[in-house]
Amino acid sequence: xPRETTEAMVRNIGRELAEIKQRISRCRGxxxxxxxxxxxxxxxxxxxxxxxxxxxLIDTAQRPRRISR
Numbered sequence: 001x002p003r004e005t006t007e008a009m010v011r012n013i014g015r016e017l018a019e020i021k022q023r024i025s026r027c028r029g030x031x032x033x034x035x036x037x038x039x040x041x042x043x044x045x046x047x048x049x050x051x052x053x054x055x056x057l058i059d060t061a062q063r064p065r066r067i068s069r
Contacts, residue, residue, distance in 0.1 A: 006055045013048045020044060 004012070020041045027033035 003055065003058070006052070006059055009048075009052055009055055013052065016044060016048075017041065 020037060024034065024037045024041065027037060
């Protein structure tokens with residue numbers, strides 16, 4: 001399966017986080033829902049940032065050069 005481009009990944013992460021933020025704003029003050037959604041948001045950021053960093057490392061890695069004789 002081809003990997004997601006970095007640009008597409010950034011767009012998807014932004015869209016997903018916007019959805020989570022919107023849900024958090026709807027449950028402000030709810031003692032149960034707000035902390036759960038905040039935890040979801042933080043977990044999503046951690047996982048997404050790891051995947052994004054891995055993608056960026058792949059994108060910026062120097063390809064091995066072939067030695068010609």
